[in-house]
Amino acid sequence: MLIKKYYSIKDMTFWTRHETLLFILIASIPTVAYVIFAQKWLVLPWTPIALVGTAVAFVVGFRNNAVYDRLWEGRKIWGGIVNSSRSFSILVSDTVTNEYANDSNKLSEEELKKERITIIYRHLAWLTALRYAMRTKKQWETFMEHKTNREWASRINIPEFEIDEKEAISEYLSDAELAIVMKAPNKCTVIQKLQSQHLRKLKERGLIWEFSFLALEGHLKDLIALQGKSERIKNFPYPRQYASLNVYFVWIFLLLLPLGIIPEFAKIGQIVAESFPIIGKYFVWFSIPFSTLVSWVFHTMERIGTVGENPFEGSGNDVPISTIARGIEIDIRTCVEEDPENIPKPFEVRLNIQM
Template identity: 55%
Template sequence: MYIRKIFGFKDMFLWTRIEALQFIGIAIIEVLLFVFSDGLLQIPFTPIALVGTAVAFIIGFQSNAAYGRIWEARQIWGAIVNSSRTFGMMVQDYVNNDHTRNPLSEEAIEKEVKIITYRHIAWLTALRYAMREPKPWEYIMKERTNKEWAKKIHVPEFHMSFNEAVQPYLSEKEIQYIENKTNKQTAILYLQSHHLRALKERGLIWEFSFLELENVIEELFTHQGKSERIKNFPYPRQFASILHYFTWIFIFTLPIAIVGQFHELGIKLTERLSGAEHWFLWLAVPFSVIVMWIFHTMNRIGRVGENPFEGSANDVPISAISRGIEIDLRQNLGEQDSVPKPFEIKNHTQM
């Protein structure tokens, strides 16, 4: 997620420089066609304005839909933060010797709490790795300038394998259990529930406390399902395709339509400024480029928000959120020196 106070013009220009050069080329070529055809090759401005209006409406729809997906994803992971803190607190208070016939030592109780807490961190790790897994419809990171930005940020899931990341939090037996599971985060929650039931049967968790903990696991399943829904259901491609085609139709036809308007203004100015009609029409180039750049950039901004877990600089920072939860949980276990640091923030961006 981009965390600068403002997305600077320099950044915006670098991000869209390839398209800007294309727009300059298109505008110059079409103005030259107008000049060499002696004004015969032109399009009335009114239909192009109608196309621009349609494109603006579709861009607005796309931007709202994309922002809705980003905001929903952020709300889901905010709920994961709250449920994780609640789960960590409950585990520390509910696992005790109050209802057992075979009391455990304080160290043994702490060990059980640590196992459960670490397994929850493993669930967070599995979930964020699943959200970063590429999908066929995710294309933002295939674009050249987005690849350049990807090199300027740090996405932990792209630099460390899942097995290496989850190993500190699970036992060898548990790692073998989830190894052949397609949905590893679900498998980890199953392990968590089985462990809690075993503790309940030993009397280390009161039955009512067990139900409360199971309710929290149910919440985690709900959050996981909502996050997976956003990941696995893309923004409808028919809307994206229509917007792409309409935007480029507007871009290709705008200069040849707007140059006639500037030519007419030049003719009117000839009475006061001799020869104005020959050079004034070239103002169509910068004005066309500005309009084309605005429409296309708004289109791109909407596209980068379609998949909020893809790994771009505009994603929901699920890695940072997961690491923040881990730090909270492990510090509340009494750990200090072994607690990991937050993930690195590169180029003012946290992931």
């Protein structure tokens, strides 16, 4: 997720450089044919093109609004995960005690701390599995198919693309639990099942009060609900009919645009020639940079919508789930009084972008 005020012109130029060259070519071909080869028939009335442009602007705006709603919903879901994780860790640190245990079931303070850390680590395993699930590529996700998008992703180094999932989860689970989890199609759900079983066993031994057990189970229920909401966004794409038609309409407009701009600039050139003959003679050539600029604006807005369709895909404008998850890890490991030396540092912010 972008954390600076704005992208610089340099950033935007780098990101759209291939399209910009294509727009220059599209604008240049009919202009050369019109001026050099006197193909005066290569023109269209400006009014219908302007109407098409207006319709395209509405379609692009509609899509970008819908895409932003998906992004903002994803951020609210992960904000909920932050809150529930903190509450869960506080409950674990304060409710796993010997207060209601029989003498035969009581544990030493060191053993109680180990139980708390085991629960917290299992929660971190769930969080890790969830962020890897959100980064898994779906058939309809096209962000990485574009060269400049891959360049950005490689520069910000998304952890889920560089570290194997099993290796990441293994930091938080025992070998036996890891083997169970890695076989499951939905690793997150299995981890929460293991978590619930562990809490129940502690309750049966009197190490968790029954009402505290219900409170902890309630948090697991909330976390599973948030997981389902996040999966809903991940597994249901922005409707293809809107996405596809949006691209087609934009490109139809971009191809027609020079044919409407050229005659308009030719007319302006005739007027300018009355006062500035030299400028007026060549004024029609200014249609190339103007067409390029208008094309760049429309296409860039359409492309922003494309890269924002899937808010967990890994672009610089997505929900920064890696950074959020690491922040949660730091908070909850602190809650169970783990050695600060063992608590990881926040992910590095690169190119002013959170991961």
